[in-house]
Amino acid sequence: MVERVFANDRIGRMTAPATELMEFDDVIAAYDPVLGMEVHVELGTATKMFCGCPTAFGAEPNTQVCPVCIGLPGSLPVANAAAIESAIRIGLALNCSIRPSSVFARKNYFYPDQPKNYQISQYDEPIAYDGHLDVVLADGTEWRVEIERAHMEEDTGKSLHIGGTGRIHGASHSLLDYNRAGVPLVEIVTRPITGAGERAPEVARAYVTALRDLLKALGVSDVRMDQGSLRCDANVSLMPKGAAEFGTRTETKNVNSLKSVEVAVHYEMCRQGALLSSGGEVVQETRHFQEGDGTTSAGRRKETAEDYRYFPEPDLPPVTPDPAWIEELRGTMPELPWVRRARIQQEWGVSDEVMRDLVNVGAIDLIIATADAGASPEAARSWWVSFLAQQANSRNTELASLPITPAQVARVIALVDEGKLTNKLAQQVVVGVLDGEGEPDEVVAARGLEVVRDDSALQQAVDDALAANPDIVEKIRGGKVAAAGKIVGDVMKATRGQADPARVKELVLKACE
Ligand code: ADP
Ligand code: MG
Ligand code: ZN
Numbered sequence: 001m002v003e004r005v006f007a008n009d010r011i012g013r014m015t016a017p018a019t020e021l022m023e024f025d026d027v028i029a030a031y032d033p034v035l036g037m038e039v040h041v042e043l044g045t046a047t048k049m050f051c052g053c054p055t056a057f058g059a060e061p062n063t064q065v066c067p068v069c070i071g072l073p074g075s076l077p078v079a080n081a082a083a084i085e086s087a088i089r090i091g092l093a094l095n096c097s098i099r100p101s102s103v104f105a106r107k108n109y110f111y112p113d114q115p116k117n118y119q120i121s122q123y124d125e126p127i128a129y130d131g132h133l134d135v136v137l138a139d140g141t142e143w144r145v146e147i148e149r150a151h152m153e154e155d156t157g158k159s160l161h162i163g164g165t166g167r168i169h170g171a172s173h174s175l176l177d178y179n180r181a182g183v184p185l186v187e188i189v190t191r192p193i194t195g196a197g198e199r200a201p202e203v204a205r206a207y208v209t210a211l212r213d214l215l216k217a218l219g220v221s222d223v224r225m226d227q228g229s230l231r232c233d234a235n236v237s238l239m240p241k242g243a244a245e246f247g248t249r250t251e252t253k254n255v256n257s258l259k260s261v262e263v264a265v266h267y268e269m270c271r272q273g274a275l276l277s278s279g280g281e282v283v284q285e286t287r288h289f290q291e292g293d294g295t296t297s298a299g300r301r302k303e304t305a306e307d308y309r310y311f312p313e314p315d316l317p318p319v320t321p322d323p324a325w326i327e328e329l330r331g332t333m334p335e336l337p338w339v340r341r342a343r344i345q346q347e348w349g350v351s352d353e354v355m356r357d358l359v360n361v362g363a364i365d366l367i368i369a370t371a372d373a374g375a376s377p378e379a380a381r382s383w384w385v386s387f388l389a390q391q392a393n394s395r396n397t398e399l400a401s402l403p404i405t406p407a408q409v410a411r412v413i414a415l416v417d418e419g420k421l422t423n424k425l426a427q428q429v430v431v432g433v434l435d436g437e438g439e440p441d442e443v444v445a446a447r448g449l450e451v452v453r454d455d456s457a458l459q460q461a462v463d464d465a466l467a468a469n470p471d472i473v474e475k476i477r478g479g480k481v482a483a484a485g486k487i488v489g490d491v492m493k494a495t496r497g498q499a500d501p502a503r504v505k506e507l508v509l510k511a512c513e
Contacts, residue, residue: 019295022273024198024266027238030277033200033269034246035193036235037145037207040185041221042155042228043086048182049154050077050120050316055184057227061160061177069154069182071116076315079104083184084127084319086220087152088329090186091128093214093336094147101320102127104152104313109303113157113176121187123310126151127319135210136338137202138360140352145207146191152319157181186220192246200236200269205262208232212258213337213365225256226401232261233286236268238276247272248282252296254289257398258362263294271296337365344368348377361385362399369406375413383409387427391434404433411440424497425449452498455507458491461499462507465490476512484508 027033048055051068067075091098105123131147157178164170188211196203212223212230223230237249250272252264272282286299335343341364345355358364363384370380384399388409392399412429415421421429421444432443444450452458465487466473475483484505491504 019271020274020278021267021270022277024270026277027269027273028198030241031238031247031269031273032194032241032243033196033265034237034239034249035190035196035200035204035265036249037188037190037193037204038233038235038251039188039208039211040155040231040233041090041188041215041223042230043083043184043186044219044221044229045080045082045086045184047080047082049080049083049152049184050182051075053182057229059179061175061179064179065181069115070178077120077313079316079319080184083152084321085329086184086218087127087150087186088321088326089218089332090188090215090220091131091150092326092330093218093333094128094131094133094150094188096128096131096147096150098321098326099125099127099129100323101125101318102151103318104316105310106313107153107308107310109308111156112174113159113178113181115157115178115181119154119156120313120316121153121310122151123305133207133210133214134338135203135206136356136359137199137206138356140356143196143203143206145193145203148189148191150186150188153185153187155180155183155185201262201266204234204265205258208261209258209362210337216365217334217337217340219334224401225258228256231256234261234264234268236265236272237282238269238272240276247276248284250282250285250287250296251302252287252289253299256289256291259398260289260291260294264289264296267294267296340368358385361389363389366399366406366409370409370413373407373410375410379413379416380406380409383413383430387430391430395434402434403436404430408433408440415440415444419453419500420444420450422451422497422500425451428497449498451500452495453500453503455503458495458499458504458507461491461494462487462504462511465494466508466511473512476509481509484512 045055047053048069051066053064053066053069068077088098102122102125104120106118107121107123108118110117126149128150129148133145133147134142135145136142157176157180160175160177161168161171162175163172168174193203215221215230216223221229232255234252234255235249236252237247239245239247250268252268255261255264275282284302286302287296288299289296341355341359358367358381367377367380367384370384371377388399388402392402395402412421412426416423416426428447428449429440429443432447433440437443437446469487472483472486487508488501488504492499492501
């Protein structure tokens with residue numbers, strides 16, 4: 001079965017019908033997918049890769065620039081030692097070899113957001129190479145992803161297209177912000193991932209997830225996909241089942257969430273399947289992922305490496321890290337996320353299935369951090385997998401992107417433990433934090449959410465509820481204690497959930513004695 005999707009062509013005209021898609025199962029029956037993941041991570045260094053400009057996100061445009069990062073004649077780059085250190089640590093964590101002497105190279109191309117007309121990158125001698133990352137799939141299988149290289153480079157600036165939809169098509173003019181130009185990046189490139197079959201979309205997502213968790217544990221980046229500090233390009237190709245040679249690949253850019261990684265690979269497989277099975281050819285090109293409908297659209301035809309006229313950067317010496325320093329850095333490897341998870345699983349005594357579910361919903365590290373901030377693991381778990389998961393769902397975001405920190409969740413849990421909040425009130429406090437109303441204690445104060453402890457205030461509400469329900473009072477007096485539930489419910493309503501239900505029940509029973 002083939003589905004039709006309408007789309008715009010490169011200059012914004014409707015081209016219909018644009019894209020035919022093959023059913024995923026049919027793709028798998030006829031073809032073997034091959035994947036290649038390129039992940040760019042913006043390092044969290046204080047300054048840029050080759051100059052002293054700050055890297056903070058969100059500053060006024062063009063306030064974090066200098067002659068070096070806007071490529072003025074005569075300016076000279078100096079490599080950032082902290083960025084080199086991060087690159088080595090990333091390489092070590094990915095089980096890579098670290099090159100004793102690696103060189104920077106100029107990658108020549110014109111782009112308005114790249115003021116020098118070339119990007120300083122690494123080419124044939126990247127700092128880290130030949131590694132692997134073992135990722136765990138949803139059913140618990142371990143999948144080894146081979147890493148080809150991890151190299152250092154600098155980020156480009158940002159083009160802002162004004163008017164229209166924010167895309168270049170239909171914009172009246174474009175503005176350039178060079179604050180990001182020169183921010184240190186490490187690009188991590190996998191070897192072709194073969195043999196994943198129907199699990200290819202899942203493997204792609206699991207890989208980026210594991211990589212993100214690893215980079216976060218290393219403390220080298222804030223790994224925020226929504227702010228572009230972790231960016232993923234997904235290369236996908238299909239070859240007829242059992243073929244010896246890979247098919248032509250496309251490289252999908254702008255895949256800005258973990259979910260999108262999976263959706264983009266799935267979509268490309270179905271699109272390429274339809275093309276190939278109808279006798280067409282896949283064009284080697286970059287494609288853009290559309291978050292809105294989960295489709296990809298054609299970008300530029302892909303250049304080959306020769307087109308970039310790479311040559312060694314003459315203004316920078318080779319990077320020759322002292323072997324003793326590398327060994328020292330090896331000693332600073334944090335407890336890796338999966339090692340930590342195994343340890344925590346033992347400590348908490350939970351089953352493999354439970355643990356895997358927590359990992360799969362993206363909750364595990366948040367739960368651990370919440371427990372580290374003082375909450376009991378049970379309470380931390382229950383908050384993240386139920387109420388906060390619902391909130392993430394209704395706010396159309398991922399758990400990790402919710403604007404609440406594990407420390408804040410731990411504080412809410414502490415307020416419940418101290419009896420200052422009921423669970424219902426605590427949920428309102430969490431909503432307040434998510435809505436940007438401040439710290440949990442501030443939300444409690446501002447919204448007046450604290451449990452009413454004052455018996456005289458409660459007594460009034462209890463008396464009112466009893467007076468309104470003489471029949472129930474009779475029942476309770478007649479020994480039907482369960483009937484008190486209705487009165488407790490009325491009192492909770494009257495106090496907008498701020499009473500302690502256990503205390504209300506005591507007061508009700510006492511009044512009926
Ligand atoms: P480029 O400069 O074109 O982005 P890279 O070497 O940086 O090339 O990355 C290409 C990625 O695609 C790598 O992860 C590589 O393993 C992968 N790859 C190479 N050939 C194929 C193919 N035929 N199908 C899918 N992925 C591929
Ligand atoms: Mg590349
Ligand atoms: Zn600068």
